[in-house]
Amino acid sequence: MTDITIMLLEESDMEALFRFEVENRAYFESMVPSRGDGYYNFEQFKSIQQEILKEQNDGALYMYLIKGHDHRIIGRVNLVSIVRGIFNKAELGYRIGKNHAGKGYATRAVALVLQEAICRHKLHRIEAGTALDNIGSQVVLIKNGFQFMGRSHQFIYQNGDWQDSVNFEKVLDESYR
Numbered sequence: 391m392t393d394i395t396i397m398l399l400e401e402s403d404m405e406a407l408f409r410f411e412v413e414n415r416a417y418f419e420s421m422v423p424s425r426g427d428g429y430y431n432f433e434q435f436k437s438i439q440q441e442i443l444k445e446q447n448d449g450a451l452y453m454y455l456i457k458g459h460d461h462r463i464i465g466r467v468n469l470v471s472i473v474r475g476i477f478n479k480a481e482l483g484y485r486i487g488k489n490h491a492g493k494g495y496a497t498r499a500v501a502l503v504l505q506e507a508i509c510r511h512k513l514h515r516i517e518a519g520t521a522l523d524n525i526g527s528q529v530v531l532i533k534n535g536f537q538f539m540g541r542s543h544q545f546i547y548q549n550g551d552w553q554d555s556v557n558f559e560k561v562l563d564e565s566y567r
Contacts, residue, residue: 394495396467396502399443399453403463407455408435410463410487417488421524449474452511456486456499464490467499469507469516479515480507484530496530504534508562516562519545519555528556536560 399407411418412430428434445451450472456465465486472480482503486496507513518536520527532538536558544552 393459394464394498394502395457396454396499396506397457399439399446399455401440401443403455404436404439406463407439408432411435414485414487418485421521422485449511452480452503452506454499454503454506456484456495458490463487464495465499467496467503469503469511469513472511472513477515478511478513479517480511480513482516482518484527492526496527497533500530500534504560504562514562516560518558518560520558522554522556524556528558531558531560534560 415430429438442451442453446453452469452472454467454469455463456467458464465484467484468482469480470483472478482500484496484499484503486499504516507516516536517539518531519542520531522541537560539557539559542555542557545555
């Protein structure tokens with residue numbers, strides 16, 4: 391597998407990220423709910439990403455770009471819904487572009503973001519959910535040490551139908567330092 395890097399989203403990434411999202415729209419929307427047509431208007435997209443950058447600067451979320459050896463975006467891996475207190479936690483999300491799916495990039499990107507989660511962001515628990523039939527995503531989580539926690543019934547609304555979610559968690563420890 392080709393080496394990848396993850397890098398926090400920056401203002402300078404907007405055009406490349408927009409192209410990545412537009413190129414993969416149909417592929418992503420076959421698996422997750424649509425973000426709507428407005429998301430694919432560059433000015434609106436840029437406004438959304440600028441708001442994300444503000445939240446990232448405040449520590450409310452962390453949006454990483456997955457880049458290949460040629461520095462092109464091949465996916466995203468994100469830590470969102472961050473809760474801070476005695477036990478700091480976040481929700482994990484990721485997506486790999488159609489041309490790069492099935493090559494191990496998601497597994498490696500999740501491993502890298504788990505290192506960032508504990509060392510840089512001081513998080514203790516990471517939660518993730520997948521669609522019931524998204525076996526590939528479940529394998530990515532299991533390969534990274536996530537434990538199955540249960541199933542939420544009729545949790546994801548997609549293409550006019552409610553779908554169940556399979557839920558996982560990982561408690562981070564010192565081995566990620």
